Amino acid sequence: MSISGALRRAAITMLERRDRRRARNAPPPDTREIRILLLHANGMGGTIRTVFNLAGHLAKNHDVEIVSVVRESPQPFFDVPPGVRVRYLDNRVNGRKGILNRFRSRLTPPDETAYHWFTLKTDLALLRYIRSRRRGVLIGTRPALNLLIARTAGPEIITIGQEHANLAAHQPQTRKQILRRYGRLTALITLTQADLHAYRKALKHAPAHLAQIPNAVTRLSGPDAHRTAPIAVAIGRLNHAKGHDLLIRAWAHVHRNHPDWTLRIYGRGPRHDKLQESIDKRELTESVHLMGPAEDVGAALADAAINILSSRREGMPMTILEAMSKAVPVIAYDCPTGPAEIITHGHDGLLVPPEKIHALANAITTLITDPDLRTKLATQAQTTAAQYNMSVIGPRWDKLLTQLTHISHQTESP
Known part of the structure; x- marks a missing residue:
């Protein structure tokens, strides 16, 4: 055992003796x-x-x-x-x-x-x-x-x-x-x-x-989303786990058929420059925007028609519940852990196989082209979110x- 290890062990032994007293x-x-x-x-x-x-x-x-x-x-x-x-x-x-x-x-x-x-x-x-x-x-x-x-x-x-x-x-x-x-x-x-x-x-x-x-779920400011503007939103730290790189690749497929839609990514973190490079490389600078931290999450969601979670892993993603509480339909990778315990696929959101680029693009396209489905999912989502008040x-x-x-x-x- 090293000297530092021996000292640490001696300190723990001393604490245990004091605790008995x-x-x-x-x-x-x-x-x-x-x-x-x-x-x-x-x-x-x-x-x-x-x-x-x-x-x-x-x-x-x-x-x-x-x-x-x-x-x-x-x-x-x-x-x-x-x-x-x-x-x-x-x-x-x-x-x-x-x-x-x-x-x-x-x-x-x-x-x-x-x-x-x-x-x-x-x-x-x-x-x-x-x-x-x-x-x-x-x-x-x-x-x-x-x-x-x-x-x-x-x-x-x-x-x-x-x-x-x-x-x-x-x-x-x-x-x-x-x-x-x-x-x-x-x-x-x-x-x-x-x-x-x-x-x-x-x-x-x-x-x-x-x-x-x-x-x-935290109570957010502002009104419920109107879901009429062609805007999708993702909120989360710009790191590897949140999978924004996967989302940008999926959005490139979406953009070909729906160039009027924009993606707003809120957050900051160590992957910012890499993500911006990916956006530039795919010529998405007019369609995908790194917005920085969301000073007012409620306001950011109020403008959104779709919320997307592209994480590789999660604990329990609060951004899903926050979007649900504001009547924004959610698409999420079925990553470990959390999304599948919140979302019932097709009822109050859509689940996508983890890290599948084309599957995510297809799910986004489905909600873009079906406003009635957006409304149905958003309505059920608010009922689900209420269980987490x-x-x-x-x-x-x-x-x-x-x-x-x-x-x-x-x-x-x-």
Whole structure:
């Protein structure tokens, strides 16, 4: 074992000894205080939006604080819900500061998607914060944070890991630690039934409570879509997983027969230049537009006649539900996981075999040429989206917290 490995093992052993002493004097577990660990609360991703949405619901009956590992923008992009506080552990508005930020994290798996955000400084700040908690609930929102609370939270704490992607999407080292450590959590919550099944099958030692609760759809501003303008919309980060490169290739086929239609792709990310090159190469510059981030998702959807999800993989794609809630018919690749659990093909949307270019082009053409089908799908889609309102999803979280209090009491009993 290396020196760093030996030191890490010694530190964990010391924490375990302290926890045994803490457990003897620990008060009964309760859920009055809820702390949600988030990577960067001032960003604009789907996880951030759904966490804010959940926090707003929980704040009606609990003391809720979002704990952001880093702060890179001065103010949150999304409105902080009433009754929710935000705490920042590492302020990077003016860049990374301090010698500890020069060293890589020792507690985050190197192949965790967000590894580059974590440093030795954030390791120590997170450890200090987690160990300072003496009551309540800690909720993690990505593997690095779930693993940390599983390993280091005190015995008084109810620990909940949220899976915002899916087990298969994680890289080997991260997945190995997940399978080894997640059993220490009080609960693990997946977004889809497919991912719940995957975790049940993979975890030898499961948490006390393993369940599926989807994200609630965020209420968007603006009117429902009128679906009359020849506009298709795709919303998502410009990265490989979202498959916009596949969508552009499919749109080239659509454009030959329907040159009056345009595709608006909202989002930002590392694939922007590559996507623009693909657009230029296929002479689609007048038909496909990279719009940048959607400052107002409701307004972007209000102009759309079709919403397209071309992802190679998903957790639970909120853009589908947001489009549905605004009466925009959805076409989605039947990728793992999520779309097939939301869309019933031909009833409230269209599902397409994953990564099939011509199949996607054909589905888009079908909706372009059949406005009655667009209306039918959009009408049913709003009924489907209503099942994901916070008025439906929120009570499932309330029930979970009540159950976890009873589980924790039973665990603490002699």
